[in-house]
Amino acid sequence: MEITVQKTDNPKEKPDQGNLGFGTNFTDHMFIMDYSKDKGWHDARIVPYGPMKFDPAMATLHYGQAVFEGMKAYKSPDNRILLFRPEKNMERLNNTNDRMCIPRIDEEFCLEAIKKLVNIDKEWIPTAPGTSLYIRPFIIATDKYLGLKPSSTYKFMVILSPVGAYYPQGVNPVEIYVENEYVRAVPGGTGHVKTSGNYAASLKAQAEASARGYVQVLWLDGLERKYIEEVGSMNVFFKIDSELVTPALVGSILPGVTRDSTIELVKSWGIKVTERRVSIAEIFEEHKKGRLDEAFGTGTAAVISPIGELNWEGRSIKVNDGKTGRLAERIYQKLTGIQTGELEDDFGWTEKI
Amino acid sequence: MEITVQKTDNPKEKPDQGNLGFGTNFTDHMFIMDYSKDKGWHDARIVPYGPMKFDPAMATLHYGQAVFEGMKAYKSPDNRILLFRPEKNMERLNNTNDRMCIPRIDEEFCLEAIKKLVNIDKEWIPTAPGTSLYIRPFIIATDKYLGLKPSSTYKFMVILSPVGAYYPQGVNPVEIYVENEYVRAVPGGTGHVKTSGNYAASLKAQAEASARGYVQVLWLDGLERKYIEEVGSMNVFFKIDSELVTPALVGSILPGVTRDSTIELVKSWGIKVTERRVSIAEIFEEHKKGRLDEAFGTGTAAVISPIGELNWEGRSIKVNDGKTGRLAERIYQKLTGIQTGELEDDFGWTEKI
Ligand SMILES: Cc1ncc(COP(=O)(O)O)c(C=O)c1O
Ligand SMILES: Cc1ncc(COP(=O)(O)O)c(C=O)c1O
Numbered sequence: 001m002e003i004t005v006q007k008t009d010n011p012k013e014k015p016d017q018g019n020l021g022f023g024t025n026f027t028d029h030m031f032i033m034d035y036s037k038d039k040g041w042h043d044a045r046i047v048p049y050g051p052m053k054f055d056p057a058m059a060t061l062h063y064g065q066a067v068f069e070g071m072k073a074y075k076s077p078d079n080r081i082l083l084f085r086p087e088k089n090m091e092r093l094n095n096t097n098d099r100m101c102i103p104r105i106d107e108e109f110c111l112e113a114i115k116k117l118v119n120i121d122k123e124w125i126p127t128a129p130g131t132s133l134y135i136r137p138f139i140i141a142t143d144k145y146l147g148l149k150p151s152s153t154y155k156f157m158v159i160l161s162p163v164g165a166y167y168p169q170g171v172n173p174v175e176i177y178v179e180n181e182y183v184r185a186v187p188g189g190t191g192h193v194k195t196s197g198n199y200a201a202s203l204k205a206q207a208e209a210s211a212r213g214y215v216q217v218l219w220l221d222g223l224e225r226k227y228i229e230e231v232g233s234m235n236v237f238f239k240i241d242s243e244l245v246t247p248a249l250v251g252s253i254l255p256g257v258t259r260d261s262t263i264e265l266v267k268s269w270g271i272k273v274t275e276r277r278v279s280i281a282e283i284f285e286e287h288k289k290g291r292l293d294e295a296f297g298t299g300t301a302a303v304i305s306p307i308g309e310l311n312w313e314g315r316s317i318k319v320n321d322g323k324t325g326r327l328a329e330r331i332y333q334k335l336t337g338i339q340t341g342e343l344e345d346d347f348g349w350t351e352k353i
Numbered sequence: 354m355e356i357t358v359q360k361t362d363n364p365k366e367k368p369d370q371g372n373l374g375f376g377t378n379f380t381d382h383m384f385i386m387d388y389s390k391d392k393g394w395h396d397a398r399i400v401p402y403g404p405m406k407f408d409p410a411m412a413t414l415h416y417g418q419a420v421f422e423g424m425k426a427y428k429s430p431d432n433r434i435l436l437f438r439p440e441k442n443m444e445r446l447n448n449t450n451d452r453m454c455i456p457r458i459d460e461e462f463c464l465e466a467i468k469k470l471v472n473i474d475k476e477w478i479p480t481a482p483g484t485s486l487y488i489r490p491f492i493i494a495t496d497k498y499l500g501l502k503p504s505s506t507y508k509f510m511v512i513l514s515p516v517g518a519y520y521p522q523g524v525n526p527v528e529i530y531v532e533n534e535y536v537r538a539v540p541g542g543t544g545h546v547k548t549s550g551n552y553a554a555s556l557k558a559q560a561e562a563s564a565r566g567y568v569q570v571l572w573l574d575g576l577e578r579k580y581i582e583e584v585g586s587m588n589v590f591f592k593i594d595s596e597l598v599t600p601a602l603v604g605s606i607l608p609g610v611t612r613d614s615t616i617e618l619v620k621s622w623g624i625k626v627t628e629r630r631v632s633i634a635e636i637f638e639e640h641k642k643g644r645l646d647e648a649f650g651t652g653t654a655a656v657i658s659p660i661g662e663l664n665w666e667g668r669s670i671k672v673n674d675g676k677t678g679r680l681a682e683r684i685y686q687k688l689t690g691i692q693t694g695e696l697e698d699d700f701g702w703t704e705k706i
């Protein structure tokens with residue numbers, strides 16, 4: 001399929017790199033492609049970024065048939081534009097599509113489209129330390145119809161947002177509230193895929209944790225409320241004694257690209273990594289025994305987010321004295337080094353545009 | 354608050370009443386009201402129905418912060434326009450808002466707005482038997498922002514759709530597949546409120562049941578996969594011996610207005626109604642004993658939808674020989690009679706516009 005390009009006549013002013021925030025500024029262009037039953041995915045185009053006309057009866061607004069991905073582009077010191085394992089995101093998008101009754105996309109073609117779009121807006125990629133260009137591919141159901149069934153038309157779109165350093169003051173451990181009322185996901189549900197409804201469902205727990213003075217929640221399994229699943233919208237790791245432990249992908253956990261990369265990286269350092277059930281009681285027990293060395297979240301936005309404190313049913317523990325652990329710091333340096341092209345990519349994870 | 358009215362210059366042609374379908378045609382006008390942190394809900398207006406401009410970064414499209422309601426207006430034989438227990442829908446909408454971190458609406462004001470809108474488009478209310486004007490109030494998050502937090506701006510909207518008879522050939526029992534892989538809802542989640550993501554999550558089970566030749570799925574609880582919750586997007590009732598039984602509202606079931614009305618109505622007839630846990634095994638057991646007289650779903654769209662057959666793990670039972678039960682028929686006649694103003698409203702359920 002050909003991708004037509006219509007360039008903007010009104011390039012926007014680029015935002016100040018010192019004050020980017022996350023997901024508030026958007027670049028000059030966006031990618032759009034339509035789906036209909038008879039034509040399949042068609043009419044691939046890059047057009048000026050801007051508002052679109054949607055019918056008030058658009059299916060997505062009512063029944064939430066919407067899916068997305070999140071990835072980043074970096075400019076390397078020698079001026080290459082790098083993506084980090086983007087084929088993993090395209091693969092996950094199709095897994096999400098399958099679960100949400102949305103037609104599959106051609107992964108290679110969509111990756112080409114993303115590359116083309118990033119290239120057109122490459123002047124928008126920020127270069128200050130910790131900054132990057134966030135890439136948001138998403139699909140929405142566009143039928144104007146209130147019946148409850150999969151839409152017969154869709155739009156696949158990609159928008160780009162230059163984003164700031166997640167930790168303007170350097171990597172900082174956060175206080176986490178172990179959630180025991182609200183549930184994020186359950187096997188048989190949609191927690192293992194990136195669909196919009198998962199995120200709306202998580203807002204309330206997040207808001208109540210904030211009100212209690214915590215930055216994020218730690219999600220327990222929905223069945224027994226015992227086993228750890230994720231932290232905020234990140235995967236989670238614990239260093240217990242000399243081993244790194246993370247919850248196994250049991251069907252209610254999103255298979256994170258950063259999670260997968262962390263596991264591979266840490267194994268390559270000769271450290272044992274185990275994917276298994278981890279109960280919150282075990283974590284508190286190991287802390288008591290002095291064996292809980294570190295805890296951290298992993299995700300595209302923050303890369304590594306150390307956990308400084310965990311509060312569970314009124315009991316509070318400090319992890320590593322509330323300081324960033326050595327392993328978390330080492331993973332952060334190596335992963336961001338590879339992503340930005342500042343360190344050797346021994347894994348073949350980066351893809352040049 | 355004042356509601357400004359801007360009438361259309363181009364009234365559409367009204368659809369053929371014999372072939373309305375559900376949710377495909379929309380009337381000439383819609384209601385919109387905006388929310389911002391400083392102004393609260395403001396700028397209430399009735400405007401011509403039509404497409405709206407939305408930013409591609411609109412929060413709803415990405416994180417599914419969207420909620421809705423569904424209700425109907427009927428034209429009575431003596432030309433009154435009737436709503437059915439609309440205050441229940443407004444109350445449920447606010448419960449949904451609370452769970453989804455959306456600011457509450459003024460229930461009375463929104464009901465006034467709905468009445469005003471229906472009145473303006475009253476010529477669109479179909480009068481053929483079984484038809485009605487479907488009313489869809491909904492709220493969407495409108496921030497242009499990819500950070501994961503409750504939006505700071507929203508739109509409350511109401512659109513109207515003339516809808517056909519749910520059963521053009523009269524009430525007809527349907528074949529139901531008891532779902533044992535996918536889960537609709539779990540306590541601590543969002544199953545007890547009307548948010549968009551619940552419906553997207555249910556599409557896959559529905560599609561697989563259709564492929565197996567079933568019209569709908571019966572949802573079991575997400576924890577033990579034993580207890581019955583809902584059927585499709587309806588509440589569910591079983592007549593066992595001389596008693597009517599329905600699953601209790603345990604936090605993962607939507608509290609249906611039709612469910613509530615059915616309970617009250619049937620009780621007024623001197624029939625015992627019990628809200629409790631009902632396992633699928635119990636239903637099969639009672640069928641074996643010859644004590645399962647009837648099974649049916651309840652909801653605004655179909656009012657009453659009899660279940661003719663249940664398939665659970667390869668075993669199939671016919672309910673009431675696959676025919677509509679006497680109680681289901683009696684409830685259907687009485688409820689639709691009250692709704693359309695053809696029968697006396699002994700309960701004070703209808704509200705004249
Ligand atoms: C719910 C959830 N868990 C985990 C992750 C981390 O995944 P990734 O490392 O691919 O960004 C994300 C973010 O994408 C997420 O939304
Ligand atoms: C999931 C679900 N259950 C039950 C119902 C029935 O509720 P009501 O009788 O208020 O239409 C609906 C429809 O509104 C629904 O969406």
